[in-house]
Amino acid sequence: MGDNIKIIENATCTFCGCVCDDMHLTVDLDEKKITKAKNACVLGRAWFAQHGIPDYPQATIGGKEASVEDAVEEAAQILAEAKFPIIYGLSDTTCEAQRHAVAIADLIHGCIDTTTSVCHGPSGIAFQGVGESTATLGEVKNRADFIMYWGGNPAESHPRHFTRYAVTTKGLYTPNGKKDRTVVLVDVRKTPSAPVADIFLSVKPGRDFELAWALRALVKGRKLDPSIEQVTGVSLATLEDLVDRMKNCRYGVLFFGMGLTMTRGRHFNSGAVLALTTDLNEFTHFVAKPVRGHGNVTGADNVLSWQTGYPFGVNFSRGFPRFNPGEFTTVDTLARGDADAALIIASDPASNFPRKAIEHLGAIPVIALDTKQTQTTNLARVAFITATYGINTAGTVYRMDDVPITLRKAFDSPYPTDEEILTAIRRRVQALCGGPAVPLRKVS
């Protein structure tokens, strides 16, 4: 370790949607490494430890090293010429960068979509159908005496969810932490999250909708046939007991994960638990919250919503925003072969999209921004390596409960930020396509 050590307090971890902002980082400025991340969970420690300064070219065109200026020019040309360009990713970058990405989509009359469309997009659709009773995580900490997790495994995906926000944490009206709460877990198998639960409900795979619908019926006082056990794997008596607990708690919370949103039924599954939560408000205070994955996927939803009116899957072909998941969402525009150019920001669809979509991605000019080389940067016509948000850049991220938090930079990176590259592309595209001038960067 060098002598040039900096301590950063109240730093924020952007690895998952918990966005814990109580990191105490020890930074070796000579080595450009974070040597210690106090308060971080196992995932957070790995996130902070893995970020040094990689040895990649700042930009490549066709796999060959290029200047950032040339790469920006090439990117702008591709986007300005395209008839159906798409922009995708954005959940692992700052809101400041996201705002420029939407502006580019507006200028080039393209599509813009985020990783929301492959995680909690269905929850967004459900929200548009039934609304949502929800809360910030501090309310859960202070008030919740009944907590239910459905289709998620926070012990592994969001390790501090139980301790910092929900289960064991102590709050204003929950001074004894876990003792003041009933915790229920609903999943198709006993995950490492199960030990925290007082009650574990094993739902048959693919039967979440029926289970939620049955709970809704019971909450509304409707009769159910005992055959519900064959359908869902959970007995009527158990369901009745659960509903009794839900109706009689003081402040109930239902967290739901991708086990619900990405299985058969998708947005109807999310919609069913949101509607169940609404129903329960006839009897007591009840809220629900999707447990979001990426560090700033919630920010992307927010930026798109305030700039366009829609949270993801937005198209500007006609010069104004239109929204239609299934039509303008990225997996669909790629799998159908609609897109003729793509700008991918802080995401690696080439490694995790369906085969047909990846094939089409390989057939069109792609521009990629990432902090490291990925399958997507490898197939990209133009690739930029950028600085990591929250480690090399400041900026804003939104926690899974829509609470915005400011990032603190740990050490400088020689790589430009997403915001800088996107601003440069935006300026150049504006010159090529016409449209409103790019405002000067605000002074920070």
Add this chain to the structure above:
Amino acid sequence: MSSPLRIINGRVFDPANGVDGEVRDLCIRDGRIVDQLPAQARQLDAHGMVIMPGGVDIHCHIAGPKVNLARKMQPEDHRHDVVPSTAVTRSGTGGTVPSTFATGYRYATLGYTTAMDAAVPPLGARHTLEEFHDTPIIDKGFYIVLGNNIFLNQLLKEKRHEEFREAVAWWISATKAYAAKLVNPGGDEPWKGRRNSNVSDIDANIPEFDITPRQIINAFVHAVNDLGLPHPPHIHCNNLGHSGNFRTTIETMKAAEGRRLHMAHIQFHSYGGELGKNPKSKGPEIARYINENENITCDVGQVMFGKATVMTGDAPAAYVLRKITGNKWVNSDVECESGCGIVPFSYQEHIYTHAMQWAIGLELFLLSKDPWRIVLSTDHPNGGSFMSYPRLIKLLMDREFRKQEIARVNQKAIRNTVLLDDLEREYTLNEIAIITRAGPARALGLVNKGHLGSGADADITIYDELEDKEEMFSSPRYVLKDGELIIDDHEIRQDHEGRLLHVAPAYDEDIEQQIKPFFDKYYSIEFGNYAVGDEYLHRHQTVPTLGERQS
């Protein structure tokens, strides 16, 4: 900055400076009104036109967490009202909750140049500032909701009023807010913690804090006035929308003990009748009280027929509406501070209650004697969109039009009002200039806005003078913002970055040491990350407190 400009030949309505429709020149340099310019300065001929200061909206909901939830929730509301991009403007969507860009452009195209978001939870201040950064042309600010703040209420419980005042100052400074807002004071605890109940009596004890709503209101009136904030406490009373709530409203005004207080969307608080039954009008009683008490300003919160979106920090009120409509519903609790409710809504002429609400709003406008203390608002988008202001102006200025409209709505409701009792008043252009500009600017303590005297911001709206006042106020010929010609010949010709208006009252820094332990225990973000940094300020102006102005 464009070159100096002289506007000539127009009829100027500048009530703050006693100018009532006289033809006179207006000189503009460096974004301000000046006394004179060299003879060769550029000229804009406003012959046959009416010149007013830019409009000032004292109470609307245009940015921040709940506004964005309402946007996100209603794709069906955006789809048929699109805003294409142009060579100078960004695209967006409209409906009752427009996107940020559309919000800025649409206010400007109505001749409004300043708008204040009336309810932001402090935890959402950063979000609001980000949205404001993307809200073009207009100047804007926001009020933070403090009336259900647990830390502040605990101070009141312990009767620590000095620390309470310092904490209010800290919160306003830390969030870059413009004013303190109270929404259903004391109602959050029963809503969140006691099975969605509510507080209905201004003198009911809130056991969690052992204080009453009246004590909360009174404490804010004194703290904010003592701090000399340019705008007094902005209050949304208890019992919004409930029949018989006028008593609470009057008691709330009494709780101000003669000090300055702004009553938000008072129409929603002027109902007689019995709880749970159809409302009756108490518009005349409320108007009388306001007429007689000069410490009170209010905005009306007029209901306009058609689509609206109810979005309010008063979550229990939104839940009542949800039960009536069965529509999709958002409730969002914000830790230790606040919450909100959102329900899509539609006001219909034939429905008794809706017609009654509409009529009570008109009664309040027509019966108020001092236009300086009653401000035009629809509580956008709660009573209707700000886009309906021109129609509302026509209702006030055109007696015949108003009679036609009165004849169209539920007559049973109308019979329970005084609208048919020789309420022949027609607002003059001068009075319209007061209730849409000069009055709200004064109530906000914005000395450079709402008038056209020397030193004022050159935020100017120029209308073609037309018989049809709705048409006239729908589409000004010219709008200048900071002296820049933004709207020329009815069209937006250039984009412009408006300012954030905020206040930064001084506070005793020791108060942070009191607040921090509370944060450490009961908030889910770190105290060190709570206060909003200057990097979130785009173009901005720190409006001085009354004390700072004197020194």
Add this chain to the structure above:
Amino acid sequence: MSVTLTLHTQPEVPLEAECLSPDRLATLDQAGIAALPVLHGNRNMTVGDFFSVDGGKDLTVRIIGDLGRVKHVATGMSGGHLIIDGNIGSHLGLGMSGGEITVTGHAGDWVGPEMGGGRIVVRGDAGHMVGSAYRGSKVGMRGGEIIVHGRIGNEAGNGMRRGMIAVAADSGDFTGVNMIAGSIFVLGRLGARSGAGMKRGTIVSLHDAEVLPTYSYAACYHPVFLRHYLLRLRQLGLPVEEAHLGGRYRRWSGDSVELNRGEILLFAG
């Protein structure tokens, strides 16, 4: 003379052509039709850039070619007859109020969204969201008929308020979800969770199906009205057998989480 448009250039990216509606074309001659605007991705183009046009000034329009990438065709159509000789892309007949559309091939997603009247016949399969509401909206098709001779995807008739959807083969999941009223006939197998959140209306299938736990079994009977409907469907060319006409049907009523005034009728032999 009738109008024929033949696709000569396959669009590279989605083509939006809401102008291709018989009532709109009927007033135009060949050149007028060729000059109508279409949107190719984000570029303004004309009908003539993609189609050769024969004839003009007629309410019968035939479009020949694989139009799988062509969207929004016959938006707001109020009359006439449109024959699509091939496949068609999404949003066919958006807000249509009258007339008839025949598709010889397959149709994409959102057939007849917010349709108020008229008829759409698809000889092949249709995608998801047939006659459905758009996201955020409560109300789907408000009238008219959609007849599909093949299969349909998920969420057919979402929020449907009136009118009829009939499908010769199977339907996808959530058929008739959130239905307010109207009728859906699935001669094949009904998808999972059909009728979820249904308020009123009728869903019929000629096969047994699993219904949601919030539906209750009412009776097995022969609904008289059904015979009339099925005869009409047979007239329209759907494969309704004699046994179906006189057969007995199990009636399930639901959805109990909503008004409970909807019904699912399942053929029982």
